[in-house]
Amino acid sequence: MPIINLTELRAALSPGQRLIGLDPGKRVIGLALSDPLLILATPYGSLQRGKLAANAAQIRAMAEKEGAAGLVVGLPLSLDGSFGPAAQAAKDWAMAVSVATEMPVSLWDERLSSSAVNRMLVEEADLSRAKRMKIVDSAAAGYMLQAALDASRSVGDSDGAPLSA
Numbered sequence: 001m002p003i004i005n006l007t008e009l010r011a012a013l014s015p016g017q018r019l020i021g022l023d024p025g026k027r028v029i030g031l032a033l034s035d036p037l038l039i040l041a042t043p044y045g046s047l048q049r050g051k052l053a054a055n056a057a058q059i060r061a062m063a064e065k066e067g068a069a070g071l072v073v074g075l076p077l078s079l080d081g082s083f084g085p086a087a088q089a090a091k092d093w094a095m096a097v098s099v100a101t102e103m104p105v106s107l108w109d110e111r112l113s114s115s116a117v118n119r120m121l122v123e124e125a126d127l128s129r130a131k132r133m134k135i136v137d138s139a140a141a142g143y144m145l146q147a148a149l150d151a152s153r154s155v156g157d158s159d160g161a162p163l164s165a
Helices: 006-012 050-068 085-101 113-123 128-153
Strands: 018-024 028-034 043-049 069-077 105-108
Touching: 006 069, 006 105, 006 128, 018 050, 018 085, 018 128, 028 050, 028 069, 028 128, 043 050, 043 128, 050 069, 050 085, 069 085, 069 128, 085 105, 105 128
Parallel strands: 018 069, 069 105
Antiparallel strands: 018 028, 028 043
16 A cells, blocks of 8 residues: 555544554554544554564554554654655555555654653653653654644644634
8 A cells, every 4th residue: 555645544534533653663663542533642552563464463453443544654754854764664664564454554754752752751750761661662652643643633623613723
């Protein structure tokens, strides 16, 4: 399946269908889930990165359980915004997961999401390094998915009321 932009992905969803946010790391894939109105992203957990078929089956099972019909995969652009080897690897992985899960996929810039989440967990939650390591991947996926939802939201909310500035 081809990668589509987030506006097209949202438009392809039926009312009430959710999006899954994926933050693919070298060892762990962070998971997040949107609400049915596509307003709020929530960290969902993580998967040990393994064989593509096994990870795709786990993602597909999550989608079926939660009513999700699309994927948003974090794209690790370089700090200057350029498309480097890590971004190419994420793009290739996103396309393969899309095919394996039979779900449409969009990419979203996730630069510094893990850094921002780690900083917040240290400053606001005062979590130890060991505790942060257990939740940072999922929290980073939630951070990335929330940014994507916010940026792709139409001018009015689900009731047609204008958003406040």
